[in-house]
Amino acid sequence: MAIQTQTYFLNLGPQHPSTHGVFRVILELDGEVVVRAIPVPGYLHRGVEKLAEARTYTQVIPYTDRLDYLANMLMNWGYVEAVEKLMGIEVPERAQYIRVIVGELSRIASHLMAIGSYAGDIGGLTGFLYTFRDRERILDLFEMLTGSRMTVSYFRIGGVADDLPEGFIPLLQKFLADLPGLCDEYDGLITGNEIFQARTKFVGVIPPEKAINYSLSGPNLRGSGVNFDLRKNRPYGIYDRFDFEVPLGKNGDCFDRFVCRMKEMRQSARIIQQALDGLPEGPIQAKVPKVIKPPVGEAYTEIESSKGIFGCYVVSDGSNKPYRVHFRRPSFINLGCLAELCVGWKIADVIAILGSLDIVLGEVDC
Amino acid sequence: MFGKGLIKGLQITWREMLAQKVTVQYPDEQIPLPDRYHGRFELDADKCIACMLCANACPNKVIQIERTRVGKKQYLTKYVMRIEYCMFCGLCVESCNQDALRFSKVFNMNQYFRSRVRLTLADRPAPAEEPAEEAGSEQEAKKKAPAPKKPAGAGSEAAAGKS
Numbered sequence: 005m006a007i008q009t010q011t012y013f014l015n016l017g018p019q020h021p022s023t024h025g026v027f028r029v030i031l032e033l034d035g036e037v038v039v040r041a042i043p044v045p046g047y048l049h050r051g052v053e054k055l056a057e058a059r060t061y062t063q064v065i066p067y068t069d070r071l072d073y074l075a076n077m078l079m080n081w082g083y084v085e086a087v088e089k090l091m092g093i094e095v096p097e098r099a100q101y102i103r104v105i106v107g108e109l110s111r112i113a114s115h116l117m118a119i120g121s122y123a124g125d126i127g128g129l130t131g132f133l134y135t136f137r138d139r140e141r142i143l144d145l146f147e148m149l150t151g152s153r154m155t156v157s158y159f160r161i162g163g164v165a166d167d168l169p170e171g172f173i174p175l176l177q178k179f180l181a182d183l184p185g186l187c188d189e190y191d192g193l194i195t196g197n198e199i200f201q202a203r204t205k206f207v208g209v210i211p212p213e214k215a216i217n218y219s220l221s222g223p224n225l226r227g228s229g230v231n232f233d234l235r236k237n238r239p240y241g242i243y244d245r246f247d248f249e250v251p252l253g254k255n256g257d258c259f260d261r262f263v264c265r266m267k268e269m270r271q272s273a274r275i276i277q278q279a280l281d282g283l284p285e286g287p288i289q290a291k292v293p294k295v296i297k298p299p300v301g302e303a304y305t306e307i308e309s310s311k312g313i314f315g316c317y318v319v320s321d322g323s324n325k326p327y328r329v330h331f332r333r334p335s336f337i338n339l340g341c342l343a344e345l346c347v348g349w350k351i352a353d354v355i356a357i358l359g360s361l362d363i364v365l366g367e368v369d370c
Numbered sequence: 371m372f373g374k375g376l377i378k379g380l381q382i383t384w385r386e387m388l389a390q391k392v393t394v395q396y397p398d399e400q401i402p403l404p405d406r407y408h409g410r411f412e413l414d415a416d417k418c419i420a421c422m423l424c425a426n427a428c429p430n431k432v433i434q435i436e437r438t439r440v441g442k443k444q445y446l447t448k449y450v451m452r453i454e455y456c457m458f459c460g461l462c463v464e465s466c467n468q469d470a471l472r473f474s475k476v477f478n479m480n481q482y483f484r485s486r487v488r489l490t491l492a493d494r495p496a497p498a499e500e501p502a503e504e505a506g507s508e509q510e511a512k513k514k515a516p517a518p519k520k521p522a523g524a525g526s527e528a529a530a531g532k533s
Contacts, residue, residue: 063429066459130383137392150460151408151473157459165464169406193382196375 011039014351018047022125022355025365029342031354038354041346043339048369056329061087061161061296064329069155071331072367074117075310077103077110077146079367080159082307082331085240086316087161090303091296098286099163100242104279105176106149106158108272112183113142114310115223115265115272118362122262123194125359126203131194138186141179148172161296163289173280180280183273187266195266204258208345208357211256218341221334222312223264224361228256234308245282246275258360265362297324311335311362333370335363403475408458410476413449413491417470420444424462424471430455433462438496449492453479 017028026047032040052071056064068079081103088095095103116139123131143153148169150156158165194200210220215228225232233250235243251267253260298320306315312334319328338361346354394401403409420437421444432455436448463471481487 059429062461063427066429066457066461069459134386140392147407148404149406151404151406152458152460155457155459157457157461165460166406169404189382192375193379197379198372198375201375 009035016351016354018044023358023365024121024363025368027363027365027368029346029354029358031346031351033351036350038346038349038351041343041354043342045336045339045365045368048365050370052370053329053331056326058325060324061298061326064326065159065161066155066157068331069157070366071333071370072114072309072311072314072335072364073154074364075110075114076154076156077106077158078114078307078309078314080156081107082305082309082314082316083318083329084159084161085305085307086303086318087296087298089305090298090301090318090320091161091292093162093290093292095163095241095290096287097242097284098167099288099290101279101283102164102168102288103159103241104243104246105276105283106146106156106164108276108279109142109145109176111272111310112269113139115269116142118265118310119190119194119262122359122362123200125355126200128194128197128200131190134186134190134193138182141175145172145176145179148175160289160292162292163287167288176276176280180273180277184270187270190266195263201259203352203356204262204360206255207258207349207353208360209255209257210341210345214341215256218337220312220338220341222308222310222338223261223268224312224338226250227253227261227264227360229253229260234306234313238306240305240307243275246278248272248274258356261360261362295324297322306332309334311364311367312338331370333367335361335365335367336370339363339368403477407473407475407477408460409474410479411451411453411463411489411491412472412474414470414472415446415449415492415494417468418446418449418492419468419470420446421467423465423467427461427465429459429461430457432456440497445496446492447494447496449490451489451491453489454484454487 011032011034014031014033015028016031017023018026023029028044028047030042030044031038050070052067055067059067064083065080068083069076071079116135120132120135120139123129146156147153149172150158150165210224210228212228212230215225215230220228221232229252231250231252234240236250248271251264251271253264300320300322302317302319304315304317306313313332314334315332317330317332318326321327342358342361345357349357420435422435425433425435432452434450434452435446437444437446439445460473463473
């Protein structure tokens with residue numbers, strides 16, 4: 005660098021559309037180049053973990069919707085899985101299948117949001133509208149199933165709240181049939197776009213070792229080429245029965261993380277199709293006492309959410325309210341590497357890097 | 371060739387331009403709502419046995435119930451939902467054994483004043499008769515009961531319609 009100029013600070017956020025919520029990054033800049041980035045989360049902190057201590061086990065479920073509100077079914081799942089482990093409840097087959105169907109739908113909805121908003125971050129707002137148009141179909145399905153579009157509160161300890169309504173499966177089949185075509189459309193519109201590629205390829209590279217050291221998970225980890233997916237490596241629920249691939253990236257740059265999500269949507273559709281084909285009849289709710297009082301003890305479970313590994317830790321003191329609930333939120337942990345990733349890149353690339361990590365502030369701040 | 375991707379993207383947008391619209395002109399047209407839609411609550415006060423299950427199921431203590439004992443049974447006198455705290459999770463409706471509490475498809479519940487947000491689903495005097503005349507008084511109460519309830523519901527509906 006020929007000319008050394010005085011560095012200055014620039015506040016990115018908290019109210020900035022490209023930070024995907026209320027998230028602040030303090031950037032120390034040398035001209036346009038980032039010298040230091042200090043992420044400041046916490047603007048959306050609602051104290052869900054503390055609130056859970058004053059609620060009964062079932063009453064916590066609506067709060068988990070509000071963690072990662074883009075993949076709400078998966079958040080429900082992570083929590084009920086922990087309580088079920090604590091109580092030793094066996095979930096009926098049909099409920100398991102329904103969980104997989106809605107969970108994977110949620111994953112697709114979350115990834116649609118991720119790729120759409122990423123296209124918007126890069127400067128192509130058109131892509132955002134396309135993915136939103138199709139995400140709407142998933143939300144309509146959820147509305148039909150649960151009555152709510154986003155805050156579904158659908159999972160219950162020991163099963164699910166309601167059976168699939170009439171007309172749900174044909175609509176879902178139609179969506180699944182359309183999805184590959186829609187993905188091709190996004191590929192043509194966003195992935196194949198040269199400007200998009202120029203903005204994202206070899207930007208914000210995370211080598212595999214660093215990804216592991218930063219404890220990244222989900223598409224961010226797999227984008228770096230590390231083959232780790234809980235659904236494959238440590239199957240929970242009935243994931244061991246499905247045939248699907250885990251898409252991997254090569255370079256670990258923003259583009260690979262993006263492409264991983266694109267490919268994962270197609271795999272999720274495959275899983276849903278298999279689950280629909282194997283959907284058994286039967287009860288959707290295990291026999292659970294009316295007042296849920298798990299035995300004294302603790303349980304920790306992990307599921308593969310759309311953002312990464314979502315863990316839930318529940319401690320019971322034998323009463324009808326959890327003594328302590330803790331959520332391992334993948335978005336928050338994935339965000340850890342942001343400060344290091346941004347250094348040396350220009351301001352516009354900071355937006356590209358942040359977008360590629362796909363954070364949801366409801367989950368980061370909890 | 372550089373620019374091939376751009377041309378392909380443009381083709382897609384051109385195709386979309388001629389495709390059918392996915393949005394509707396909202397106030398004039400409305401998308402049909404599913405049966406399970408979580409809209410405003412409805413209470414059939416005559417079915418309600420004031421068992422407090424819904425109030426206890428609520429994560430946010432939204433439901434406030436006042437009841438009195440008439441003969442051997444509990445009698446619901448007031449049912450107020452502090453709807454400003456409601457998450458519309460549906461745990462109350464799920465907990466109701468009597469099918470008294472339900473969701474309706476009314477979704478425009480916005481009000482100009484915070485004080486009007488509160489949803490009074492039942493507000494009725496308890497029949498002051500002795501248990502011997504219970505049957506008669508209950509009949510009377512049933513006739514009377516919807517009377518104070520209706521203006522509240524109609525009022526908020528009208529206000530919702532305006533906004």
